[in-house]
Amino acid sequence: MLKILLMGHPNVGKSVVFNRLTGANATESNYPGTTVDYEKGYVFIEGHETEVLDVPGTFSLYPKDKAEEVALKIFTQEKDAVIICVLDATKIERGLYLVLEVLERSRSVIIALNMWDVAKDKGISIDHDHLSSLLGVPVVPTVAVSGAGMKELIFSIHEACTSDVKSIVERAMV
Ligand SMILES: Nc1nc2c(ncn2[C@@H]2O[C@H](COP(=O)(O)OP(=O)(O)O)[C@@H](O)[C@H]2O)c(=O)[nH]1
Ligand SMILES: [Mg+2]
Numbered sequence: 001m002l003k004i005l006l007m008g009h010p011n012v013g014k015s016v017v018f019n020r021l022t023g024a025n026a027t028e029s030n031y032p033g034t035t036v037d038y039e040k041g042y043v044f045i046e047g048h049e050t051e052v053l054d055v056p057g058t059f060s061l062y063p064k065d066k067a068e069e070v071a072l073k074i075f076t077q078e079k080d081a082v083i084i085c086v087l088d089a090t091k092i093e094r095g096l097y098l099v100l101e102v103l104e105r106s107r108s109v110i111i112a113l114n115m116w117d118v119a120k121d122k123g124i125s126i127d128h129d130h131l132s133s134l135l136g137v138p139v140v141p142t143v144a145v146s147g148a149g150m151k152e153l154i155f156s157i158h159e160a161c162t163s164d165v166k167s168i169v170e171r172a173m174v
Contacts (some may be wrong), residue, residue, distance in 0.1 A: 003051045008086035010057030013114040018054040028048035036070040091118035116141040
């Protein structure tokens, strides 16, 4: 089964992106042996159930607390998952550190440059196409709270997993 992991720092909008992808079918549970919550939901790709995990927020793959330990465990276990790294577009340098760690471990990665609206308001402009060609992965500006960019994000999942994602597109569009 194809799996998608949403990873990134705390408060970058992972859970809002998660809700857009999975709709109302999410379940929350504690990671085995810990009190750390994570959510699991499903989307259908070509009629096949695809699992989406809202991974606990983490700054790096060198854990400094319980939540980060769980994030690393999930990342390590789910070797074939597509990773959507959600970044706060207003704090991109810090977020890219995690992206580089993930890329170092040869994973399929998509970058969601979330909070694009806040970045715009602050006069921050990012050449996302250039960043994409530098890193060799799709980089998609998103505003998770309004849904802007979600369609493009879903199409980049499409690119990463070469599947027909019409059903997720329909569900995530507002
Ligand atoms: N302005 C704006 N706020 C956002 C966006 N995405 C998420 N938020 C808000 O940012 C806060 C953190 O979002 P959340 O999904 O809980 O972050 P998480 O810790 O990464 O799961 C919430 O108050 C969201 O409503 C966005 O693109 N733009
Ligand atoms: Mg969250």
